Amino acid sequence: MKVRLHVWRQPSSNAPGKMVQYDAPNISPAMSFLEMLDLVNEGLVEKGEEPIAFDHDCREGICGTCSLMINGVAHGPSEATTTCQLHMRSFRDGEDIYIEPWRAQAFPVLRDLVTDRSSFDRIMQAGGFVSVNTGGVPDANAIPISKVDADSAMDAAACIGCGACVAACKNASAMLFVSAKVSHLALLPQGQVEGSMRAKAMVAQMDQEGFGACTNTKECEAVCPKEISVSSIARLNREFLKASVESR
Amino acid sequence: MMSISSFYRSSVGCKVVMALTGLGLVGFLCAHLAGNLLVFKGPEAMNHYARSLRDYLPILWVLRVGLVGMFMLHIASAIRLTQLNRKARPVEYAKKKNVQSTISSRTMMLSGTVVLSFVLYHLAHLTFRWTHPEFQELGDFDVYQMLVMSFHSPYVAFFYCLSILLLMSHLHHGIVSLFQSLGLYHGGLQLVIRMAGAGLSVLLAAGFLSIPTAIFCGWIGL
């Protein structure tokens, strides 16, 4: 099959960028989206042009490094799928495909489709951790945790921090990401030590990084490759309210 | 405890303020509609209701101040968050698809602004009687006649109906959204809240629209 790409090209953070068109003939429907880009890049290198820069690492849907707004949808048209796990069979032969970087004040473009997502790391540093005293390895299952809580915490922990929620949100809000991290820790006994400061600290850092506010449109949930539910945002709001009236 | 100013400065705290003021305004709308529906019981019932409101003047003033305060807080927070949200996405996408968000949820500022302009006109029209000086000659409490006369103007009727429809859209998203902002939208409550949001927004709109409809059809007149 063949497709026509419209790709955002931008040489560096401060340089202006624009959409550039590339034809990609001889694409196999079995290729992943990133393999298709690799092939296009080989062609560009052969012609002596700069290859398209894009983020990727594990290519198996678990690391959260790949990104890409594909035809206006974060991670492309397949539900619950990262871009690295998306295949060309999800597109029509001859289709026009628009590829853009995540767009957010807090995710500045470094080059082409690569953005700087270290704002997420700083949010994690503000409160996305638990205190653990070093020493001997504790016994497994020494702390009883209800099945319901363990399951909900696991669901929230599935977040790979890719930033698709921010990219899809009309306000570039990071609430789904922050709420997944807060939910994951707030539901477990190990997370109680920092309980009262976590939501406050992470929300404060999120605001400071320049992410928008949540208007509950639920676009984030629809594109999340790990299907994190917006009910975790309700939990974050509860945790924040609880923390703001606590005396500590 | 967090100080009120740092609570309000945080985006989550500001949304809580929007949610609480929004809830208060919905409560006011329900009471206001109940009063308006007295028009179906005839001039005496309606005017008696208007007059008896004045009998409780101190309470009325507390409610008025609270109402204006809630409105101003709601609008100030809406403007503040909208500015923040615009700044958060300086470069728009060349292509953007909305997967599951509703139009109502994406046009809250638009529907809110139309509702606001209606409220301002409503005050100038019926409360201060600037736009209709002839109402000055009516007795203080002939609310019934004012109401029926107003809807005889096609422009007023059109603007009223448009505003009510946009209010319905505002509340269709707003009522569910407020529970989410307060952290109450979870588990088994989700379905109940969604039904209540859709039901209440449609019921309120139907109630408000029933009055010009009845006047247009001649079911109530002077």
Ligand code: HEM
């Ligand atoms: C009778 C008048 C009004 C009622 C009953 C009302 C009700 C509500 C409710 C219940 C919410 C949901 C709060 C939340 O998401 O937590 C809301 C949100 C909002 N309202 Fe209003 N509102 C009214 C007037 C206005 C006006 C005049 C404006 C603007 C000038 C406005 C702008 C907004 C905005 C921007 C939101 C936030 C939308 C979002 O976060 O999804 N509203 N309103």
Ligand code: FES
């Ligand atoms: S490259 Fe690791 S999730 Fe896609």
